[in-house]
Amino acid sequence: MTPPGSQMQPTVGTPRLHQSAARCRRHRRRILEVSQKVDALHVAPAFSCMEIVDTIMNVAMDAPFGGQDAFILSKGHGAMAQYVVLEEAGILDPASVDRISQSGSSVGGHPDRGVPGVIASTGSLGHGLPIALGIARGNRERGVTGRVFVVMSDGELMEGSVWEALLLGPSLGISEVTIVIDHNGSISRGEIVNVQPNLLPVAPKLAAFGWDTREVDGHDPMALAAALASQTASAPLAIVAATVKGKGVSYMEHQPIWAYRSPSAAEFAQAMSELADPDVPRA
Amino acid sequence: MRDALARAITEAARQRSDVVLVVADISPAAALKTFLDENPTRIVDVGVSEQAMIGMAAGLAMTGLRPFTYTIAPFALYRPLEQIRVDLAYQDLPVVVVGVGAGLSYSALGATHHTIEDVAIASAIPNITVVAPCDPAETQAAVDASFGLTGPMYLRLGKSGEPDLTVDAPEPFVLGRIRCLAQGSGTAVIGYGPLLDMAFQAADLASAPRPSIYSAHTIKPLDVERVDRILRDYDHVIVLEEHVENGGLGMRVRARAQQVGASDTAITAFHLPDRFLHTYGSKDDLIGPEGISVEELAAAIRRDVRHGR
Incomplete structure (x- = not known):
């Protein structure tokens, strides 16, 4: 476990980046472990943004929490991804992660302001980006420098409040905000391409609204880190990260049913085996 | 009341460096010109975007500022209601949501511009303090009192030309007291x-x-x-x-x-x-x-x- 404050500088190519793959396997195993202790968990939505959240918090930010940079998980249903990173950074108590959403627990299925390491209460989609613009604008007023990172889902882009904020950020000259879209292509009731095909392709729309836009493989920490480091002072940065819902566990990938479900014992064993580190003999 | 609000905010901004104004495409009262002249960076005009107005105010408050959001009442409260509930009330952030022209102030403009359910709606949400001053002096007092709050306030105002009703009042304005x-x-x-x-x-x-x-x-x-x-x-x-x-x-x-x-x-x-x-x-x-x-x-x-x- 990494103690708080020991994070390395967010430079592409640092050891923290090279350890990303192993770290994300560990994060996913931890999420699965927790899934066995609670009734139901948003497993697949967390797996979808695992590399995104880890790369932002552990590589791009000056610290996962408490530094000058800020992080908002606007797709609040990916909470487990944020919790396990905070837990490994020593910010969130493992005992509370173990009891997520259970009776008496103060840590629940969506991030809540006040939970250690969480600055914004999300869960209702379309709230993170406007708040991030406010933080960036407030920092400027206060003479504080710091980037504000927001992870959003692609389905979240259907919310009108998102487009108000997408329009507004560049208009206000706010370049300190970086959004990463977890673009797994699916929403609760199916595929975006079937439900709201005009949302696609995403990147040109963001570019048309004045965002500096990148498209990367959302499960490639190197690509994510490079894109996150490419921010300029001229415009806010939007990274469209292609992802797979349930990434890392074969039977979860692309399967909507795993959006909110805990694996059975047998499914758990298989998933843990698929996520084992290469140098560890598989069970 | 609009002018009293502008004077109160201008005065507050002279005393405190944390006052910021977030407006949604409303031409601020002439009295606000002084505020703008004195604090050119302490205003954010989000255009016709009330959800962004509230969300941004939440973010501004997270950095330690004391934002006032300002637009006419139906659009101040009803349009971004979920942002007010989640971003401001649930997160318990000290933002004053000013609804100007509440009630039937815009009597010539039809029911889209009426605000006659706002007290019920705002009062139903935990953490929000709901204040409806009766005259310009109470408006000033409400703005002053807002700085003592740690959470959000919905400030329900009339428009302009309201008479002074409180100059001879035997009791002072105290937030939370009739x-x-x-x-x-x-x-x-x-x-x-x-x-x-x-x-x-x-x-x-x-x-x-x-x-x-x-x-x-x-x-x-x-x-x-x-x-x-x-x-x-x-x-x-x-x-x-x-x-x-x-x-x-x-x-x-x-x-x-x-x-x-x-x-x-x-x-x-x-x-x-x-x-x-x-x-x-x-x-x-x-x-x-x-x-x-x-x-x-x-x-x-x-x-x-x-x-x-």
Whole structure:
């Protein structure tokens, strides 16, 4: 476990980046472990943004929490991804992660302001980006420098409040905000391409609204880190990260049913085996 | 009230470096020009984007600033209601949501611009303090008091030209406390917002013992101790509000009367009907046909009206 404050500088190519793959396997195993202790968990939505959240918090930010940079998980249903990173950074108590959403627990299925390491209460989609613009604008007023990172889902882009904020950020000259879209292509009731095909392709729309836009493989920490480091002072940065819902566990990938479900014992064993580190003999 | 708000914010910004204004495409009152001249960076105009207005205000507050959001009341509260609930109330951030032109201030513009359910809606949300000053001086006082809060406030204002009702008030403005504006006997009129002017006019017209007049400027949290005392001290309590009955002050007063067993106290409630008003003209043109007028109120003070409204 990494103690708080020991994070390395967010430079592409640092050891923290090279350890990303192993770290994300560990994060996913931890999420699965927790899934066995609670009734139901948003497993697949967390797996979808695992590399995104880890790369932002552990590589791009000056610290996962408490530094000058800020992080908002606007797709609040990916909470487990944020919790396990905070837990490994020593910010969130493992005992509370173990009891997520259970009776008496103060840590629940969506991030809540006040939970250690969480600055914004999300869960209702379309709230993170406007708040991030406010933080960036407030920092400027206060003479504080710091980037504000927001992870959003692609389905979240259907919310009108998102487009108000997408329009507004560049208009206000706010370049300190970086959004990463977890673009797994699916929403609760199916595929975006079937439900709201005009949302696609995403990147040109963001570019048309004045965002500096990148498209990367959302499960490639190197690509994510490079894109996150490419921010300029001229415009806010939007990274469209292609992802797979349930990434890392074969039977979860692309399967909507795993959006909110805990694996059975047998499914758990298989998933843990698929996520084992290469140098560890598989069970 | 608009000008009083601008003066209050301008004055506050001279004392404190944390005051910021977030406006949604509303031309700020001329009085705000001073604020803009003195603090060119402390205003954010989000354009026609009320959800972004509230979300940004939440973010600004997270950095330690004290934002005031400003637009006309229906768009200040109803349009971004979920942002107010989640971003401001749930996260308990000190943002003042100013709704200017509340009630039927925009009587000529139709029901899209009426704000007659806002007290009920805002009051139903935990953590929000709901304040409806009755005149410019109370507006100033409410702005000053907002800095003592750690959570959000919905500030329900009229528009412009409201008369001063509180210059002779025997009690000062204290947030969370019902305030006596005029001491009388027998009958108490309790209300909020600029409609309270009607109570003074009706008292003049009534040719009856002058009623006491109370400003329940803080509707949430309601000063229920004072409500109970008023119910005990008077045999007739008139509630006056530019708001629908559901979730309004009248209902609260009646509920307290039930609770404390004040069955000897007659309660007359003046409120707006549970329907959209498709009429136009002045505010009086709209509320008169709904039974809210100086004459009707004077009749109630004289106790000609005992129809248990």
